[in-house]
Amino acid sequence: MEISCVRGDITTQQVDAVVNAANSSLLGGGGVDGAIHRAAGPELLAECRRLRETSWPEGLPTGEAVATAAGRLPARWVVHTVGPDRRRGQRDPQLLASCFRRSLQVADELGARSVALPAVSAGVYGWDREEVADVAVATVRGLDGTLTSVEEVRFVLFGADVLTAFERALDA
Structure with missing residues (x-):
């Protein structure tokens, strides 16, 4: 697998699937979630x-992932995942890992070969x-068996600060 990191706008990526750092309501928000919803348009x-009316009436649980079509984005799909909110006491790194693991599993189920991922929970989730x-x-x-x-x-x-952190992690 090729793994890279770039500084940029996730809504412009030419990939099969874009991962959205969603909130549990799945109905848009700030940060990455808001940017993806704005760029994808009302279809998203x-x-x-x-999804809220059928599969997830209580909202998407933290660490879970689900896919939709991508609306007006250049990607085919959006994989929504809800990161843990450290400010609310969700401090387990395994819950954070689950976001990335489940996003890749959902991408697999879709047949996606290229995926753009944000820094889930590194923003307002603290x-x-x-x-x-x-x-x-x-x-x-796959170091955790994924x-x-x-x-x-x-x-x-x-x-730039988040990019530097990811570059360091990739080089380790």
Whole structure:
């Protein structure tokens, strides 16, 4: 598997699947979630509402992942995952790893070969960017037993400080 990290806008990535750092409501929010919903357009929100009415009426649990079509994004699919919120006491790194693991598993189920991932929980959810980078890279590399047929994983990071953390984790 090819693993890389770039500084950029996840909504412009030419990949099969973009991972959304969603909130449990699946109905949009701030940060990556808001950017993806804005760029994807109303089609994405309509699909997320259908998921809430059918599969996830209580919202998507932390560490879980689910897919929708990508609306107006250049990707085919959006894989939504809910990261742990450190400010609410969700401090278990395994819960964070589950976000990356489940996102890759859902991408596999879709047949996606290329995936763009954000730094889940490194923003408003209060996780240290270094810890997120370490957990994300280890999970994607399969060091925790994660198996995937995804051929390319691209961590797409908004800020220079987060990019540096992921570059360090990839070089380790």
